[in-house]
Amino acid sequence: MRIEELPTPCYVVDEALIEKNLQILKGVMERTGARILLAQKAFSMYALYPLIGHSLCGATASGVYEARLGYEEMVLPLRAQGKLCENHVFSPAFREVDWEEILKYCDHIVFNSWKQVAKFGKSAKDAGKSIGLRVNPECSTQEGHAIYDPCAPGSRLGVTHGSFVQRMETDGQGDAAIEERDLLPLLDGLHFHTLCEQDADALEQTLDAVEEQFGDYLPQMKWINFGGGHHITRPGYDIARLERCVKHMQDTYNLTVYIEPGEAVALNAGFLVTEVLETGKNGIDIAILDTSAACHMPDVLEMPYRPPLMDSGEAGEKAYTYRLGGPTCLAGDIIGDYSFDHPLQEGERLIFEDMAIYSMVKNNTFNGMPLPAIALRKKDGECEIVRQFGYEDFKGRL
Numbered sequence: 001m002r003i004e005e006l007p008t009p010c011y012v013v014d015e016a017l018i019e020k021n022l023q024i025l026k027g028v029m030e031r032t033g034a035r036i037l038l039a040q041k042a043f044s045m046y047a048l049y050p051l052i053g054h055s056l057c058g059a060t061a062s063g064v065y066e067a068r069l070g071y072e073e074m075v076l077p078l079r080a081q082g083k084l085c086e087n088h089v090f091s092p093a094f095r096e097v098d099w100e101e102i103l104k105y106c107d108h109i110v111f112n113s114w115k116q117v118a119k120f121g122k123s124a125k126d127a128g129k130s131i132g133l134r135v136n137p138e139c140s141t142q143e144g145h146a147i148y149d150p151c152a153p154g155s156r157l158g159v160t161h162g163s164f165v166q167r168m169e170t171d172g173q174g175d176a177a178i179e180e181r182d183l184l185p186l187l188d189g190l191h192f193h194t195l196c197e198q199d200a201d202a203l204e205q206t207l208d209a210v211e212e213q214f215g216d217y218l219p220q221m222k223w224i225n226f227g228g229g230h231h232i233t234r235p236g237y238d239i240a241r242l243e244r245c246v247k248h249m250q251d252t253y254n255l256t257v258y259i260e261p262g263e264a265v266a267l268n269a270g271f272l273v274t275e276v277l278e279t280g281k282n283g284i285d286i287a288i289l290d291t292s293a294a295c296h297m298p299d300v301l302e303m304p305y306r307p308p309l310m311d312s313g314e315a316g317e318k319a320y321t322y323r324l325g326g327p328t329c330l331a332g333d334i335i336g337d338y339s340f341d342h343p344l345q346e347g348e349r350l351i352f353e354d355m356a357i358y359s360m361v362k363n364n365t366f367n368g369m370p371l372p373a374i375a376l377r378k379k380d381g382e383c384e385i386v387r388q389f390g391y392e393d394f395k396g397r398l
């Protein structure tokens with residue numbers, strides 16, 4: 001099936017473009033020995049997990065469902081072929097009901113607080129797991145996206161230097177305090193995740209803060225995890241600087257370095273194909289599409305950002321400008337203003353770009369919207385529908 005023949009709306013992920021990203025990440029691993037994992041939060045199209053698992057060192061999860069998906073769709077198939085594949089998990093707070101399963105699926109477990117280490121750490125170690133603690137180096141390196149800044153004041157993500165040391169070194173507080181002080185030897189590694197779509201200069205700055213605040217503890221650790229938010233596969237990203245950062249931590253502290261990008265694995269590797277349902281006018285030209293910002297690309301409203309659209313320009317740049325909106329009742333379900341060389345026609349197809357990441361993992365059926373189908377474009381250009389959705393997928397969640 002050609003891309004023009006797919007049902008709409010449809011996410012199309014391009015295998016060759018995923019491979020191009022994987023080659024870049026593989027290069028970093030080969031030159032440095034860093035271990036790179038897929039953060040499933042950004043991209044969980046598991047039809048591609050065997051391919052991704054072959055290139056990367058495994059997957060990381062935000063909770064028990066992603067951990068299970070990574071285990072069943074990446075770890076088990078790769079282990080069956082004799083290839084090592086790691087499964088990691090971090091959660092701000094694990095639930096006791098999930099704990100057995102977490103232990104079954106995961107090799108690395110990262111906790112968010114000393115209390116969580118006290119609660120689950122021993123049983124994780126007894127089960128042979130490598131465990132870590134997420135730290136907050138309190139080093140904000142971005143402006144604008146406050147909801148994506150785990151170093152913002154009052155953040156619940158990661159242990160700050162203040163509470164790390166307080167837990168470790170305060171004396172005379174009774175059994176509870178002593179017990180927590182005894183937790184440090186349980187740790188195999190430290191984890192931080194503070195970046196979002198950033199370059200290696202922000203990583204360098206963050207590492208300085210991590211070393212300054214937690215450097216005393218690093219020699220006792222086996223690994224450090226740099227988290228995600230590294231835009232490694234974006235053209236112009238400073239890969240050499242990233243590699244210097246990796247080598248610095250390896251050489252200074254004798255650590256294994258993990259990096260767990262989500263976006264970078266599937267950046268610019270997918271599309272959302274949609275059809276123009278209707279055009280109209282209210283002072284400006286308007287087109288209603290069969291895809292919704294609110295339901296099918298929620299980051300457009302949440303982040304917010306303007307997704308690239310093939311063969312279009314900025315408002316006013318080309319002859320015909322339209323405000324593109326979704327078919328929901330939400331007034332703000334607007335994708336953006338785009339211009340075209342010709343007037344838009346009903347039934348015409350538009351192709352949004354960079355729609356592999358944070359799209360199908362975040363979509364919803366608000367307003368009874370159908371979910372887009374998911375297709376894979378193979379290297380020969382042929383498209384294969386991986387999954388289609390219907391009424392039952394809407395009803396089944398309610």
Ligand SMILES: *Cc1c(COP(=O)(O)O)cnc(C)c1O
Nearest residue numbers: 039042193227228229261262263
């Ligand atoms: C979101 C997240 C990632 C992936 O981030 P990207 O911006 O998609 O690279 C990795 N690790 C943790 C802990 C995260 O929360």
